[in-house]
Amino acid sequence: MYVHRTSNYKNIPYYTCSAYTKTPCDTLCPSAHRIKAEAVLNHIRETLKDIKKYLDEDNKDFIRSIQNEMKEKEKIEIEKKKIRLTESQNRLQELERLMCRIYEDMILNKIPNNRYEILNNQYETEQVTLSKEIKDLEHQISRYKKEIDRARKFISLISRYENFDELTTTMINEFVEKIIVHERDRKGSQTSKQKIAIYFNFIGNYELPQAELSEEEKQKLEEEERKIEERKDKLHQNYLKRKASGKQKEYEDKYKKKERAEETGENKGFEKSWDTFK
Numbered sequence: 001m002y003v004h005r006t007s008n009y010k011n012i013p014y015y016t017c018s019a020y021t022k023t024p025c026d027t028l029c030p031s032a033h034r035i036k037a038e039a040v041l042n043h044i045r046e047t048l049k050d051i052k053k054y055l056d057e058d059n060k061d062f063i064r065s066i067q068n069e070m071k072e073k074e075k076i077e078i079e080k081k082k083i084r085l086t087e088s089q090n091r092l093q094e095l096e097r098l099m100c101r102i103y104e105d106m107i108l109n110k111i112p113n114n115r116y117e118i119l120n121n122q123y124e125t126e127q128v129t130l131s132k133e134i135k136d137l138e139h140q141i142s143r144y145k146k147e148i149d150r151a152r153k154f155i156s157l158i159s160r161y162e163n164f165d166e167l168t169t170t171m172i173n174e175f176v177e178k179i180i181v182h183e184r185d186r187k188g189s190q191t192s193k194q195k196i197a198i199y200f201n202f203i204g205n206y207e208l209p210q211a212e213l214s215e216e217e218k219q220k221l222e223e224e225e226r227k228i229e230e231r232k233d234k235l236h237q238n239y240l241k242r243k244a245s246g247k248q249k250e251y252e253d254k255y256k257k258k259e260r261a262e263e264t265g266e267n268k269g270f271e272k273s274w275d276t277f278k
Contacts, residue, residue, distance in 0.1 A: 003037065013037040015181065033183040035194060040179060041167055043196050048164040048175065050208055055155060063151040065209050078144050085137040092130045099123050154202040177201050186236050
């Protein structure tokens with residue numbers, strides 16, 4: 001995402017989607033969603049605190065939960081890579097046979113020289129691409145087999161810090177591989193939920209195990225969430241109606257005008273005090 005440092009002239013840092021503005025616009029991502037930088041940092045901070053607390057309470061269970069989650073997630077990806085590796089290797093062998101065959105056909109005058117050159121160049125280009133892909137796949141599969149103890153590496157890293165009340169640039173780089181910010185559930189709604197996926201170094205997009213709820217507790221929670229969502233839906237629909245009628249813009253213009261007037265008044269008061277002081 002791209003970082004910006006202004007909002008209503010208050011110099012508030014926030015991020016907007018970089019994929020949305022790629023040419024042609026809205027093809028890589030359908031919306032120009034945004035999020036305050038403070039919200040992202042708070043989410044990182046609180047997640048690290050929760051992981052640290054869980055780790056301190058039960059070190060072994062933490063390791064087991066990470067290894068189980070990573071095993072399930074990566075096993076699927078690695079199996080896909082293994083299948084692709086076999087397909088690429090088979091295709092590479094097939095290309096060798098095809099190149100020998102068209103060479104023989106050219107020697108026996110079964111195909112003209114210019115046709116041979118075209119086919120040969122195509123096969124060579126595909127050969128180079130496949131060779132690179134095979135090398136990358138073999139490296140990834142080998143790396144997966146070797147990195148079976150990444151949970152302990154993450155524990156070693158997080159154990160170096162007593163708390164995460166303040167995040168430094170160094171800490172973020174040490175812990176975070178990437179962050180993916182999604183569009184809000186209701187586009188344009190400030191109170192709607194917005195998913196932020198943090199991918200940590202060594203353990204990926206790790207989520208803490210959740211306590212099992214009883215059926216009664218689940219039903220109660222679902223009912224509460226349903227009521228909250230219904231209320232948010234109603235408020236959002238009202239907002240869209242105000243926006244369509246132009247009343248929302250009138251309100252926002254009035255608010256901005258009042259805000260500017262207050263700022264101007266403060267500046268004048270300061271200038272008057274300064275003149276008196278002089």
